[in-house]
Amino acid sequence: MYIPASFREDRLEAMHALMRAHPLAMLIVQGRDGLQAAPVPFMLYADEGGRGTLRAHVARANPLWRELDGAGECLVVFQGPDGYVTPSWYASKATTHKVVPTWNYATVQARGRATAIDAAAWLRRQLDDLTRCHEGDRPQPWAVDDAPADYLAAQMKALVGIEIPIARIEGKWKMSQNREMADRQGVVDGLRAADDPHRNAPLAEAVEGRIERQAAGRLAFARPSAEESGKPV
Template identity: 55%
Template sequence: MYQPVAFAEDRPEILHDLIRTHPLGLLVSAGSQGLIADSIPFLMYPEEGEFGLLRGHLARANPHAAALRGVDDCLVAFTGPQGYITPSWYAAKAEHGKVVPTWNYAAVHVWGQPRVIDDTSWLRRLVGDLTQSQEQRRAAPWAVEEAPADYIDGMLRAIVGVEIPIRRIEGKFKMSQNRAMPDRVGVVDGLRAEGALSEPLAALVALRGEVSGG
């Protein structure tokens, strides 16, 4: 990942938090047929290993599942808050007009050797944990145990687990840190004027750009 100093992030707790809050990762590996990529949700286990551990699952019928059994390395890319930044928000536009659009985003890339897991008990725990991680914030959380046992058994037979001990992790938070303070303020105000969908990005720009009152 290209990491200008202003945007680089290497604190594990920050990177792990982005993965927890944006768990859909793009899993990429290189096999005999070339590059393969699939988007799957992961659980982050920060306490396991030097840099943490990822767990997820793939459809057993997915060719990627078989390909992962023969690779030594894979990449998982996670994306956090992101969005288009119009130069109309910059104070510099009125001053000299030398401005262009850009795209702000937060990203975490993870590398490790994947392990494919067929154990049914392991898969049952993973599916339960994945479900609980998303249902816990709901007023009436659904649990795997609510579905018929034979139905769940059949679903588990149709998937394989993927476990990735993290050997390398990188983060990039491109949040207008390279702009002058008046421009950062303009970006925060502009994003917030767009409404709730842009608020997470606005909050990150304010935090990373040290925008007072942001």
């Protein structure tokens, strides 16, 4: 993935946080007949392996899982907050007019060799973990055991597990770092404006988070190069 230096995110904990917050990722595999892709909700096991391990399941009828053996490295793309940025939010619009629209986003790409797992005990653990993760904050959470045993057994026969130890991981937070501070603050204000058609509170929080990290001295910031400044990235 092309990542200008000012947009690079190397902190594993930050990338893991995005993956947990946006678990529906695009799994991309080089199959026998070309690229295969499917949106899959993943569970991240951060403490397994140096960079974490991803687990999920897909329908047995989905041909993608049959491509995993011998497919080599696969790619899993997690998409965080994103949205359109109008140049009308930039303070510099009123002075230089050298502004154009762009799109801000945060994304994580994880790579590793995937294994298809057709084992009932493994699959049951994955279903239990996935359910607890997404039901845990409900006042009366649903549990896998709530389903009749025969019904559950039939459903599980229609699923196949997927496990991917993460070998490589990259993060890109394109949050207007290639603009002057006044322009970046204008983006935050615009994204939070109640009457703006492009209001986007999650993206505003992400842009502001990069500003705060820089102000606290936790994020080295180099003035953008001529290649980066004002150009699509």
